[in-house]
Amino acid sequence: MKETKQEQEKEISTEDKIKEAARKLFTQKGFDAVRTRDIAEEAGINLALLNYYFRSKQKLFDIIMLENFRKFLQLISGKLLAEGFTRDEKIEKLVELYIDMLIENPDLPLFILNEMRGNPSKLAMEIDSQTGVLRSNFFKEIQGDADGKIAGMEPLNFVANLIGLMVYPFAAKPILQWVTGVNDDEFNRIMQERKKLVPVWIKAIMQSSEGGREAASR
Amino acid sequence: MKETKQEQEKEISTEDKIKEAARKLFTQKGFDAVRTRDIAEEAGINLALLNYYFRSKQKLFDIIMLENFRKFLQLISGKLLAEGFTRDEKIEKLVELYIDMLIENPDLPLFILNEMRGNPSKLAMEIDSQTGVLRSNFFKEIQGDADGKIAGMEPLNFVANLIGLMVYPFAAKPILQWVTGVNDDEFNRIMQERKKLVPVWIKAIMQSSEGGREAASR
DNA sequence: GTCTATAAAGTGATAGAC
DNA sequence: GTCTATCACTTTATAGAC
Numbered sequence: 001m002k003e004t005k006q007e008q009e010k011e012i013s014t015e016d017k018i019k020e021a022a023r024k025l026f027t028q029k030g031f032d033a034v035r036t037r038d039i040a041e042e043a044g045i046n047l048a049l050l051n052y053y054f055r056s057k058q059k060l061f062d063i064i065m066l067e068n069f070r071k072f073l074q075l076i077s078g079k080l081l082a083e084g085f086t087r088d089e090k091i092e093k094l095v096e097l098y099i100d101m102l103i104e105n106p107d108l109p110l111f112i113l114n115e116m117r118g119n120p121s122k123l124a125m126e127i128d129s130q131t132g133v134l135r136s137n138f139f140k141e142i143q144g145d146a147d148g149k150i151a152g153m154e155p156l157n158f159v160a161n162l163i164g165l166m167v168y169p170f171a172a173k174p175i176l177q178w179v180t181g182v183n184d185d186e187f188n189r190i191m192q193e194r195k196k197l198v199p200v201w202i203k204a205i206m207q208s209s210e211g212g213r214e215a216a217s218r
Numbered sequence: 219m220k221e222t223k224q225e226q227e228k229e230i231s232t233e234d235k236i237k238e239a240a241r242k243l244f245t246q247k248g249f250d251a252v253r254t255r256d257i258a259e260e261a262g263i264n265l266a267l268l269n270y271y272f273r274s275k276q277k278l279f280d281i282i283m284l285e286n287f288r289k290f291l292q293l294i295s296g297k298l299l300a301e302g303f304t305r306d307e308k309i310e311k312l313v314e315l316y317i318d319m320l321i322e323n324p325d326l327p328l329f330i331l332n333e334m335r336g337n338p339s340k341l342a343m344e345i346d347s348q349t350g351v352l353r354s355n356f357f358k359e360i361q362g363d364a365d366g367k368i369a370g371m372e373p374l375n376f377v378a379n380l381i382g383l384m385v386y387p388f389a390a391k392p393i394l395q396w397v398t399g400v401n402d403d404e405f406n407r408i409m410q411e412r413k414k415l416v417p418v419w420i421k422a423i424m425q426s427s428e429g430g431r432e433a434a435s436r
Numbered sequence: 437g438t439c440t441a442t443a444a445a446g447t448g449a450t451a452g453a454c
Numbered sequence: 455g456t457c458t459a460t461c462a463c464t465t466t467a468t469a470g471a472c
Contacts (some may be wrong), residue, residue: 014438032248033250036464036466046439048467048469051467057465071257098300113331116390145291155398156398156407160390162456163390167390172334172382176374194291200426201422204423205419209415215343253447254447254448255446264457266458269448269458271455274448
C-alpha cells in the first residue's frame with residue numbers, strides 16, 4: 001500500500017501544517033487581518049482542527065510570534081559576538097548573517113516592528129527570558145567608549161543605523177521596488193551586495209563621527 | 219447666550235472630530251485592528267454618525283490613507299528639490315524637513331510601510347495622480363551618474379539608505395527605546411540631532427562608494 | 437483525529453424617532 | 455444632525471457524530 005510513511009512526497013503532521021500556514025499568514029498580514037478560516041484553508045484542513053491542536057487563534061499567534069522574535073534576536077544574541085573578534089569583524093559577520101536571514105524571511109522586519117509597537121514592555125520581558133539576551137549584552141560586545149558612546153555616537157544612533165541599514169530595505173521592499181523599478185531577482189542581488197557594503201558604510205559613518213575627537217586613529 | 223461660535227474653547231465640526239479620531243486610530247493601529255465603535259468613542263460621538271458623514275469604514279479609511287501618503291510624499295516631491303541647490307544642499311534640506319515632519323507624525327512610517335505591503339501598484343497609481351510625483355522625479359533632482367548610479371551606488375541603495383536613516387528610527391522607536399533605555403524626551407533630542415548628522419553620514423557613505431572610481435573630487 | 441453543525445459574540449451598517 | 459435600537463453578516467470557538 002502507499003499508506004506507509006511518505007504518502008505523496010512529504011509527511012507533515014497536521015499540527016505542523018497548521019503552524020506553517022499560520023506562520024505564513026500571520027507574518028505576512030498580522031493578527032487582525034487573518035481569519036482562522038484562512039489558516040485552515042491554507043493548511044488544507046478543517047477549521048475545527050485549529051482549535052483542537054491550539055486552543056485559540058490567540059494562542060496560535062503567540063507561538064508564531066515568539067518563534068519569529070527568537071529568529072530575529074538569536075543573531076544579535078549569538079555567541080558570534082562573544083568570540084575573540086574585533087569590532088569590525090563582529091559587524092561584518094553580524095551583517096552577513098542578518099541579511100542572509102532577511103533574504104529568507106523578508107516579511108519578518110515589518111512583523112516585528114508592528115508587534116513591538118503594541119506591547120513593547122510586555123513582550124520584551126517574555127523575549128528576554130526566552131532568549132537569554134539581556135538587552136545590554138549587545139552593547140557590551142560591541143564596545144562602548146568610556147562615556148557610553150560608540151565611536152562618538154549615541155548608542156541609539158549606532159543601533160538605529162546598523163539595524164536600519166540591514167532591515168529597512170526589506171521593510172520597505174514594495175516601496176523601493178515601485179520607486180526604482182527593480183524586480184525580485186535584482187532586489188535580492190542588491191541585498192546580497194549589501195552584505196559587503198553595509199559594513200563599509202557603517203565604518204564610514206563611524207569615522208565621520210569619530211573625526212571630531214581623535215584626528216587620526218592610524 | 220453661550221451658543222455663539224466658540225462654546226467651550228474649540229469649535230470643531232462633528233465631521234472633523236470623526237476624521238481626527240479616525241486618523242489617530244487608523245494611523246496607529248491599521249484598518250483591521252480598529253473598530254468603528256472605537257472611532258466613535260474616540261470622537262465622542264455616536265456610531266451612526268460615522269456612517270452619516272462617511273458612507274463606510276472603508277471610505278473613511280481611504281481618505282485618511284490618501285492624506286497620510288500625501289504628507290509623506292509631499293516633501294520628496296516638493297519644489298525644494300527643483301530650486302537651484304547643489305545635491306548636498308538638497309539632501310540637507312530634505313532631511314531637515316523630513317525629520318521635523320516625522321517628529322510630528324511618528325506613526326506615519328509604519329503606517330505607510332504596512333499599507334504599501336498590501337497594494338503597492340494599486341495605491342501607487344492613485345498616489346501618483348494625486349500628488350503629481352512621477353516616481354522618477356526624485357532621481358532627476360538628485361542627479362544620477364551617466365550609468366544610472368548615484369555616487370557609484372545602485373539607486374535602490376541610495377534611496378534605501380537615505381530614507382532608511384531618516385525613517386527607521388521612528389518605525390523602530392519602541393524597540394530602540396527598549397534596547398537603549400532612552401525616554402521620549404531623549405529620543406526626540408537625538409532625532410533633532412540626526413537632522414544634522416544624517417546628511418553627514420550620507421556624504422560619508424557616498425564618498426566611500428565613490429572611492430573606487432575617482433580618487434579625488436576636490 | 438477529523439469532520440459537520442451550530443452556538444456565542446462581535447462588527448459594520450441602517451431604520452426611524454426626535 | 456444626532457440619537458437608540460436593531461438587522462445582517464462575519465468570525466471565533468465548541469459540541470457531538472463518525
